[in-house]
Amino acid sequence: MNSRKTPAFGPLIFFALAFGLSLYFVFAAIQGDYGLFRRAEIKAEQNKLARELSSLQNRVARMENLTKRLSDDYLDIDLLDERTRDALGYVRADEIVIR
Numbered sequence: 001m002n003s004r005k006t007p008a009f010g011p012l013i014f015f016a017l018a019f020g021l022s023l024y025f026v027f028a029a030i031q032g033d034y035g036l037f038r039r040a041e042i043k044a045e046q047n048k049l050a051r052e053l054s055s056l057q058n059r060v061a062r063m064e065n066l067t068k069r070l071s072d073d074y075l076d077i078d079l080l081d082e083r084t085r086d087a088l089g090y091v092r093a094d095e096i097v098i099r
Helices: 009-032 036-069 075-086
Strands: none
Touching: 009 036
């Protein structure tokens, strides 16, 4: 007697579907909008912006210092002399100008 069994496609379909979903979620975890690669990009951008912020804070502190030194309460004569020479092109008689 020759009895033929039909193959069971139920478990095969279940495992194929589970495998496909697993691949999708692994891909999304690595490549998706909230994946590992995007996280690395955000971290690099955060570091760049932190360096830029530090640079801008240094520039602001320098400008505040220069502004204070030229204010009415505190006048730095050397800085005033430097700014005047730069803006108006003044030169003392005992100086030599090299351009």
